Amino acid sequence: MKYDVIIIGSGPAGANAALELSRSDLHILVIEKESLPRKKPCGGAMPPSVSELIRVDISKVVKNRTGFLESYYNYEDRVMERFLESEAPIMIDRSEFDYYLLKQAAVEGSGKVELLDNSRVVSVDEKEDEVRVALESGGKYSARYLIGADGALGKTASCVGLMKKRKFATSIDAEIITDEQYYDTHSDRLHINYFCLPYGYGWIFPKEKNRFSCGVGTWGKPLDIRAEINRFIKRSIPENCIKNIQISGYPIPVFQGTRRLSTKRVLLTGDAAALVDPVRGEGIRFALHSGKIAAAVILKLLRENKKPSDQSILTEYDKRVYEEIGKELKSQLFFQSLAFHHSPGMYYRKFVKREA
Ligand SMILES: Cc1cc2nc3c(=O)[nH]c(=O)nc-3n(C[C@H](O)[C@H](O)[C@H](O)COP(=O)(O)OP(=O)(O)OC[C@H]3O[C@@H](n4cnc5c(N)ncnc54)[C@H](O)[C@@H]3O)c2cc1C
Known part of the structure; x- marks a missing residue:
């Protein structure tokens, strides 16, 4: 069966992309290797601003709100800092949160968003006019575009020759x-x-x-x-x-700098694109955001009926990710080298304790 868009992976990147696409007339298939709702090892902390990236109300799946940041330097030198109300991180349970977004996409897509769990993708093959996906079970699917939202250990990036030598x-x-x-x-x-x-x-x-x-x-x-x-x-x-x-x-x-994240028909999002803060390990916000951008770029591509050979629109995906996410992550590379390699003590004093 041929779909308009196949999304591999149902984490925040894939689920939010599905949610963004669910209001269109497109036929979407989300393929997930685990059985849903699936578990993901994660701290579950996110800034409250993530709600601006998600077009459904997430308050139902927020489990806790924190008020303080308690920091230590190797068990010593404790600092307690109160978060600004508008920045106090919210806590989620990942299996519940990710599945909630996906279910909302299926409801809003009313039949046009299909979910296939317990289905491991073993290959992604990009052709001139479509992308073909093969499952471990032998199933085969194709689509006009594919969103690789299959996380740190996914297959998509290597199958299409992107994100070589990840750290x-x-x-x-x-x-x-x-x-x-x-x-x-x-x-x-x-x-x-x-x-x-x-x-x-x-x-x-x-x-x-x-x-x-x-x-x-x-x-x-x-x-x-x-x-x-x-x-x-x-x-x-x-x-x-x-x-x-x-x-x-x-x-x-770990984010290592700007990389190519898309080919003609395949767009990488979230952990599959290494969009993770290189100091804090924060990735949920960037996964949600890149999923949203990928959906917007594909919608634009289809609306304007651009020919697949026209690369400009996919460069637009790379450009938008760089502008909206990459710049912030790039600035964190400086702090990564300071904190973890050159001067942990100075990093702690200046940027955690905020000593003058
Ligand atoms: C221990 C730990 C703690 C963390 N704590 C935080 C935190 O507190 N806050 C924060 O913002 N970030 C945190 N992160 C990072 C965050 O978990 C990730 O950045 C986020 O999950 C990325 O979302 P994603 O949708 O890109 O990928 P994922 O959530 O990893 O989703 C990818 C999905 O693709 C599926 N998949 C993979 N391969 C295939 C295949 N071949 N076929 C079909 N499906 C496939 C997987 O089963 C999975 O469901 C933490 C990470 C770790 C490891």
């Missing part, structure tokens, strides 16, 4: 259930412990009632990340407050 940060997330008393005294803050492991940091984020995301990530050489998370948990949360711990790891593709 990954190693990270691991522990979902921790605590007792009520610990939650009540820590639910108002994001806790970040800079450089508590080499070239990285640890975090404790209050996701929802009695549940925290506690993780560590390193931008340096791979190390024994399980030993690091165990050490971090042991030193940060009193053992008698912990009721359950579930650990899962996942790589974070």
Whole structure:
């Protein structure tokens, strides 16, 4: 069956692209390898401004709002800072949030947005007049355009020759259930412990009632990340407050500078395009944003009936991503090199503690 657009991946990038396309007359197919709703290791913190990128109300799936940022430099030199009301991060549960966006897309698309889960894409083949997708199960689909929203470990980028030599940060997330008393005294803050492991940091984020995301990530050489998370948990949360711990790891593709993100018929979004803050590891906002831009560019392309050989419109995708996302990420590269390679102490004093 031939679709107008195939989206591979149902994370924030793919789900938001589907949502943006759902009001058009286009036939959309979203392909997801996991069964929905799927789990994604993630801290689940996002700035409230993300709601401007999503055209449905997300307040129903916001689990918590934080008020403070509590920072440490390798377990010492604590600073507590109050967020401005308009910038206080909101907390989500990723399986619920991502699936909510996708369901909204299916409802608004009333039959024109199809979801295919439990379906792993094994190849993407770009032809002159269409893109062909093959599944592990043997299924075959094609479309006029394809959005690669298949994250850090997806297939799309390598199949179409984009994003060669990506760099990954190693990270691991522990979902921790605590007792009520610990939650009540820590639910108002994001806790970040800079450089508590080499070239990285640890975090404790209050996701929802009695549940925290506690993780560590390193931008340096791979190390024994399980030993690091165990050490971090042991030193940060009193053992008698912990009721359950579930650990899962996942790589974070780190933004390395401007790259080509599209071909004639394929547009990469979110983690598949390495649109992740190279210092903080923040990626949800950029995934939502790039999914929205990809949808807008495809809609424009089809509305203006541009010939596929006309590359200008897809360059427009690269240009828009650079203008609206890439510039911000590029400026973070300076801080990445300062914080993780040259002068962690200075980074902490000047940019976390904000000493003059
Ligand atoms: C431990 C950890 C903590 C993090 N914490 C935060 C945080 O607090 N705040 C923040 O903003 N960011 C955080 N991030 C980053 C954030 O999770 C990602 O940037 C975000 O998930 C990117 O969204 P995406 O839609 O691009 O990709 P994903 O959410 O990874 O979605 C990709 C989807 O594609 C599917 N897929 C992959 N391959 C195939 C295939 N072959 N066929 C079909 N489907 C496929 C996957 O199953 C998945 O559902 C964290 C990341 C990690 C690893």
